[in-house]
Amino acid sequence: AQSVTQPDIHxxxxxxxxxxxxxxxxxxxxxxxxxxxxxxxxxxxxxxKYFSGDTLVQGIKGFEAEFKRSQSSFNLRKPSVHWSDAxxxxxxxxxxGGGNKLTFGTGTQLKVEL
Amino acid sequence: xxxxxxxxxxxxxQMGNDKSIKCEQNLGHxxxxxxxxxxxxxxxxxxxxxxxxxxxxETVPNRFSPKSPDKAHLNLHINSLELGDSAxxxxxxxxxxxxxxxxxxxxxxxxxx
Numbered sequence: 001a002q003s004v005t006q007p008d009i010h011x012x013x014x015x016x017x018x019x020x021x022x023x024x025x026x027x028x029x030x031x032x033x034x035x036x037x038x039x040x041x042x043x044x045x046x047x048x049k050y051f052s053g054d055t056l057v058q059g060i061k062g063f064e065a066e067f068k069r070s071q072s073s074f075n076l077r078k079p080s081v082h083w084s085d086a087x088x089x090x091x092x093x094x095x096x097g098g099g100n101k102l103t104f105g106t107g108t109q110l111k112v113e114l
Numbered sequence: 115x116x117x118x119x120x121x122x123x124x125x126x127x128q129m130g131n132d133k134s135i136k137c138e139q140n141l142g143h144x145x146x147x148x149x150x151x152x153x154x155x156x157x158x159x160x161x162x163x164x165x166x167x168x169x170x171x172e173t174v175p176n177r178f179s180p181k182s183p184d185k186a187h188l189n190l191h192i193n194s195l196e197l198g199d200s201a202x203x204x205x206x207x208x209x210x211x212x213x214x215x216x217x218x219x220x221x222x223x224x225x226x227x
């Protein structure tokens with residue numbers, strides 16, 4: 001069965017500092033991987049996704065993520081965090097070939113200090 | 115212009131009541147979902163419909179009954195509400211033949227007193 005672990009429940013960074021949110025997955029083959037962001041009171045918005053090819057993927061709002069097969073990881077990064085990035089971030093894994101069953105991690109809440 | 119819209123956004127009700135949440139998507143997708151997000155923000159899939167046909171039915175009490183009148187709509191009816199049903203319910207949609215990316219509604223916060 002597929003699963004996702006986000007080891008950090010809360011992370012606080014200063015505005016302008018760099019950010020890395022960790023995500024580890026368990027899946028039998030190469031999965032489809034996603035990062036979503038949820039602002040307070042809002043639904044989830046896709047930041048970026050990985051299916052194949054270049055293991056470094058770029059997303060919206062200046063985020064990027066790197067797929068590392070050897071470590072079963074898909075960590076999210078941003079070089080300089082803005083106060084508006086404060087939100088809940090979810091990593092998700094889906095079956096190869098797409099399909100309909102995404103499994104989400106438990107989320108990481110990001111706080112940004114001004 | 116909202117891609118996936120849910121109503122109501124907030125719902126407060128007493129234990130034992132029956133309530134419904136409606137969802138509509140205008141993205142032309144063929145698959146729709148209900149996810150439940152608990153107080154710890156954990157997201158768990160409940161149901162999925164593809165072209166009005168139920169394709170995912172996780173271990174959910176049978177008090178929860180989804181209905182899809184057409185591929186653009188997916189409603190969730192809950193009978194005999196319990197305290198533990200309090201959560202945020204998210205509707206989502208995608209194209210099953212696509213890469214799995216989900217498009218979410220803004221959520222419906224259900225509070226059972």
